[in-house]
Amino acid sequence: MSENAATNPHPEADVSTQDEAMINDSSKQIPTREKIAYGFGDFGNGFMFDLGQAYLTKFWIDACGIGAGAVAGIFAFTKIFDAFMDPIAGSVIDNRKKIGKQGKFRPVMMISAIILGIMTVVTFTMPSGLSGTQKIIYAYAAYMIWGLVYSFTNDPYGSLASVMSRNSQDRSFMATSRQVGSVGAQFIAGVAFIPLMGMIANGNTGVKEEHGYFWAAAVFAVIGVLMFAVCFFGTKENVKVHRNTGDNAQKEGFKDYIRVIFKNGPLGALILMTLFTISAMNTNNQMMVFYAQYNLGNIGLQPIVNAIMMGCSIVGVFMIPTLTKHFGQKRTAMWSFVIGAAANILNYFLPSNVITFVVLVTIGYTALAIPNGITWAMVSNAIDYGEWRSGVRKEAITYAAFNFSRKLAQSLAALVSAGVLALTGYVANAKQTPEALNGIKAAMTLYPGICLLVAAVVIGFLYKLDDKNFAKVADDLDHGRWEHGKISGNLK
Numbered sequence: 001m002s003e004n005a006a007t008n009p010h011p012e013a014d015v016s017t018q019d020e021a022m023i024n025d026s027s028k029q030i031p032t033r034e035k036i037a038y039g040f041g042d043f044g045n046g047f048m049f050d051l052g053q054a055y056l057t058k059f060w061i062d063a064c065g066i067g068a069g070a071v072a073g074i075f076a077f078t079k080i081f082d083a084f085m086d087p088i089a090g091s092v093i094d095n096r097k098k099i100g101k102q103g104k105f106r107p108v109m110m111i112s113a114i115i116l117g118i119m120t121v122v123t124f125t126m127p128s129g130l131s132g133t134q135k136i137i138y139a140y141a142a143y144m145i146w147g148l149v150y151s152f153t154n155d156p157y158g159s160l161a162s163v164m165s166r167n168s169q170d171r172s173f174m175a176t177s178r179q180v181g182s183v184g185a186q187f188i189a190g191v192a193f194i195p196l197m198g199m200i201a202n203g204n205t206g207v208k209e210e211h212g213y214f215w216a217a218a219v220f221a222v223i224g225v226l227m228f229a230v231c232f233f234g235t236k237e238n239v240k241v242h243r244n245t246g247d248n249a250q251k252e253g254f255k256d257y258i259r260v261i262f263k264n265g266p267l268g269a270l271i272l273m274t275l276f277t278i279s280a281m282n283t284n285n286q287m288m289v290f291y292a293q294y295n296l297g298n299i300g301l302q303p304i305v306n307a308i309m310m311g312c313s314i315v316g317v318f319m320i321p322t323l324t325k326h327f328g329q330k331r332t333a334m335w336s337f338v339i340g341a342a343a344n345i346l347n348y349f350l351p352s353n354v355i356t357f358v359v360l361v362t363i364g365y366t367a368l369a370i371p372n373g374i375t376w377a378m379v380s381n382a383i384d385y386g387e388w389r390s391g392v393r394k395e396a397i398t399y400a401a402f403n404f405s406r407k408l409a410q411s412l413a414a415l416v417s418a419g420v421l422a423l424t425g426y427v428a429n430a431k432q433t434p435e436a437l438n439g440i441k442a443a444m445t446l447y448p449g450i451c452l453l454v455a456a457v458v459i460g461f462l463y464k465l466d467d468k469n470f471a472k473v474a475d476d477l478d479h480g481r482w483e484h485g486k487i488s489g490n491l492k
Contacts, residue, residue: 037234046185075414090400
């Protein structure tokens with residue numbers, strides 16, 4: 001450290017002898033129970049988030065009678081609105097100055113998760129007696145509020161991993177834990193939600209289909225909140241971080257949000273990549289129920305296909321620590337995208353057949369789930385990289401910038417799904433035309449295939465923060481250094 005002090009180009013940035021010693025040791029790992037508990041957060045998140053992504057389209061169109069074109073507009077507008085709420089949520093969280101013993105992120109996450117559970121049920125509710133226009137207005141309002149609350153739940157949850165550990169293997173484990181939780185929730189939602197909804201609606205005299213959705217959503221929301229509680233009580237914010245507090249604290253604004261995006265190259269690459277990966281995944285999830293009902297001719301196949309597809313994805317996600325240890329995060333993600341793209345594109349051009357469809361859609365979904373899991377570790381690394389480049393740590397606003405791309409991707413997926421149905425002449429609960437069937441198949445397979453091909457190019461050529469470069473960043477931050485000197489501020 002004496003050599004670093006002698007060559008420091010900004011000696012005025014040195015704040016104390018405490019900073020000259022190792023502040024954090026990124027070579028040490030946190031207890032496994034904490035890393036597992038972290039994954040329960042995305043498990044709970046999936047019970048509320050993935051539920052809406054997969055079934056709100058069908059709920060609004062088939063159960064509520066809203067037109068497919070109107071539903072496309074609802075998703076497109078509300079997701080764009082939500083995307084612009086992320087920097088607000090990130091700024092509010094980063095501007096928190098009174099940080100108690102529970103940490104900076106965990107309390108915000110838990111309180112917001114409870115509200116999110118309530119709003120999840122509200123989105124799957126349609127009051128009786130409303131006109132068509134009133135139904136659309138209600139859907140807009142409910143989903144916009146849901147999205148705002150989701151930002152205040154997911155931004156602190158995503159930021160939490162960066163202050164739990166800086167160890168690369170810990171982060172790969174947490175990325176795996178999180179993705180297992182996410183895919184696990186998708187698995188349960190994909191297998192159990194429609195049968196549960198049908199059981200409630202068909203097994204009770206006088207219960208309409210929309211009421212079946214309501215009660216099934218309520219069950220999922222309660223489970224989701226309980227899983228967030230496991231995450232809250234099972235994790236700790238272990239990494240000591242320099243934070244400016246009191247009168248010296250600088251409030252984050254929209255300019256800081258823009259600066260974070262354009263001055264953090266790895267983050268920019270992840271944002272661009274995510275536009276394609278998340279829109280591919282969500283389009284797949286949204287169209288699965290339509291494909292099973294109309295292209296395969298049996299909606300009862302939907303939970304079976306989802307069980308196979310997502311079950312294999314969970315197995316694939318468990319391989320993330322091993323794959324990243326041997327091949328690195330970047331190479332593992334890139335080649336997974338290539339495999340997924342090939343499987344999806346092939347699935348479109350082959351004749352419709354249950355067996356070949358299930359095999360190829362499973363390969364494609366598993367190949368997408370692996371890099372989606374790795375992305376969470378990459379985001380934590382990008383947060384550290386941003387601190388190393390600027391000397392100021394901005395976890396929530398950095399994660400909000402990343403989440404912005406996820407919201408836009410979700411909007412794009414909804415626009416593609418509902419838009420294809422509208423453009424190809426889809427009619428709810430009726431025999432579909434060949435054009436509509438081909439549109440469903442293209443949205444289900446061809447669109448994700450093209451998206452994953454583009455994602456492979458983005459991660460291969462634009463993402464520069466490989467494992468070797470990050471090791472240098474982590475070592476500097478462990479010793480309180482940024483790119484041009486010592487990091488100022490109080491350790492929290």
